[in-house]
Amino acid sequence: MREQRRCGGGRPSVRWSRWIAAFLEMALVAGIAGCGGAGSKQVKYPVRAVTLVVPYAPGGSSDLSARPVADAMKEILGQPMVVVNKPGGGGSVGAAEVAAGKNDGYTLLNASIGPITIVPYTTQVSYNYESFEPIAQLTDIPLALAVSKNSKFQTLKDFVEYAKANPGAIKYGHPGAGNIQHITMERFCQSVGIKVTQVPYEGANPAVAALLGGHVDATVTGTQEITGQYKSGEIRVLGVTSASRVDMLPDVPTFKEQGYDLVAGVWYGVLAPKGTPKEIVDKLADAFKKACQDSKVLEAWKKLYLTPAYLGPEEFAQRIKKDAATNQKVVESIGLSKK
Amino acid sequence: MVNVLTGLGAVVTPSALLWNLIGVVIGIVFGALPGLTATQAVAIFTPLTFVMPFTISMSFLLGIYCGGYYGGAITAILLRTPGAPGNAATCMDGYPMAQKGQAGKALAIAVMASWLGGELSALALMVGAPALSLIALRFGPPEYFAIGLLGLVCVAGISEGNILKGVAGGLAGMLLATIGMDPISGRPRFTLGIQGLMAGVALIPALVGLFAITEVLAKAEQMELGKKDQLITEYDIALPTKREWWESRWTLLKGTIIGVIVGVLPGTGPTIASWMSYQEAKRSSKHPELFGTGITEGVMATEVANNAVTGGALIPLLTLGVPGDSVTAVLLGSLMIQGLTPGPLLIRNNPALVSQLFWILIIANAFMLAIGLGAARAFPQILRIPMRILLPIICVLCIVGSYAVNNSLFDVWMVVLIGFVGFVASKFGFQVAPIVLGFILGPIIEPNFRRALITSGGSPLVFVTRPFSLGILILAGLLLAFILYRQRSGGVAGEAVKEPDMA
Structure with a gap:
């Protein structure tokens, strides 16, 4: 099933490919004309399917929380959002791949706190949190x-x-x-x-x-x-470890209530490779915000006991930076840091 | 009793039956294709069940589960390419049977044994869930270590001829499994700085490489040496006789028990169950030397056990909220999607649930039997394809399959490399089975050994002061002594009988 999606449709005959070539040419010309005329503000995005890389195996929290979002995004963006699983290395294999990917807004990472704010300090990987443009935090558990x-x-x-x-x-x-x-x-x-x-x-x-x-x-x-x-x-x-009590465990006090200053959580959120144009980041952030209010998404998250917690690009970037600094310190102090 | 019957009423609706059937078909296809497994099928189709009511969703997913644990036997028997890890052991006798012209019979045995194991395990789920779930709780790190060691003793049992080479192969497999993230310290080891090795050597590429690619190379070599292209045009589609079943009754029963118990234990699954059952069948057989040459009992032992895992693995999921194998780990999410939280309350709050799942399993296994018997007649036709055409097709299947597991090109290179190494090793008399077994058991033995020592504060006494752990270790010792004694007295082992020093 996944293969089909990637291959696209059948193979076009010679006649069809000419038609397509002609069409593409027209599109190109129109695009250039558009750029000259209206200024470069209006980027046409997305014009094709957007890939959302889930760096864990299908069926886990990361995967199940992302799929309803991807479905909702299809309606919001008008283009399909395809979930691709790239598991391994505690999420770092998929993260490294997206970090090295094209920053055109067509490859996104369904990131979580571990592979972004911890793994780069414990393990030799080809990325760190600064290799990404934060788009939106989705949930926080x-x-x-x-x-x-x-x-x-x-x-x-x-x-x-x-x-x-x-x-x-x-x-x-x-x-x-x-x-x-x-x-x-x-x-x-x-x-x-x-x-x-x-x-x-x-x-x-x-x-x-x-x-x-x-x-x-x-x-x-x-x-x-x-x-x-x-x-x-x-x-x-x-x-x-939340700031206030959790809906599903209403009788359980927080660490804070008991006099211990600890607020932490596992966030899931979407990142794009560094250098993705700001217009695209903003457009995606708006779209994810709408997806976070979608009733189907909310229902799926509720069943999975995931707490919706949308954050826009700037706030999300601040949180990642703060988490990374905190976690780096702990990693170093317990001797887990890489050589 | 009333509960049991109302459960039946709830799942025998046209749509539930239809989805059950669709699930079984999807499961068999995913199981049979190397690289695609029941776990992936359930994961891929779980999002679809967001919109389904409970009985339909479970009929569909459990159908995939049952079909998926059997489907891999088809390619294991016909092509020596285990479609899923749980069917790797079926290559041992299933493939030689096919080579002897008994492909149809081997396939029929595989599905009938799978059916039996599946149905009996459903029964175990229905009547024994609360009692069996206690076993899952009693198993801590020392017990997992002990059971891993028990499995390792099987290495000695399935090593033909030279035990020393078998043990060497087993250790090589264990070493191979240490590559990647150290499960205790969380640091990469033996990765040589290669990013792709951070996740370790994946199970499916390793199995496909060792079984399928090795065999493709061996066959290609035979062709090159001018041996005649062995086309198997005649094949036996006779079903096994009543007598064959009766003679194997203890193998089938023991295989079911092994499958159910291994299923109940979280962190283990059909792969281990089928190897243990195979070893036990061989150990207790009157003619152990015939195992590996293509005998019905070898196929029965592995296939009854891997499908008996299904009912077993559902037990801790439903009673404790802890999945028993990788498919039930995904099913945990599927149940949550239905608004059901797996945990001790699940059955208490939904008393009809177990009986519904019981019937769904019974029906899914029946569908699987019907489809499988049909497949047993049709699929041996594949062997009519000449080798020079079939071998490249197998290679393509293996490569596409190993890519599909993690969408990783790196895994494709691993298949090629491991297949080549496996071929060279087999030239020097090292067999594939012990390497595979070491590779599967290493990740159970090593982390649990270390975890047990962490919890005991470093005292090794923890392994012998706990009744379950001690009992299993004694069993492993007795088994080893038995195997060594028989090898020595049988004179098969030759000069190199040595106590494998792996405790």
């Missing part, structure tokens, strides 16, 4: 610190005090070394001066399973990963 229902920790304070009294005794699972969950937890531990033992798992599901099975004392994941287990009472959530 807070993290949760969860413990088993039988845990001795009732509140975040219990957790911190126990960790202070018993350095390294608490073992917490997270979805992978150098992931935002890991980095954020380490950042929290540094800020309150505690030491805990981290146990990396391969993805959020195994980390949650380890918590349910009692193989770790706590797990740090995105809130959407533990909502089901929380509602059934199998686990207790000590705190969420």
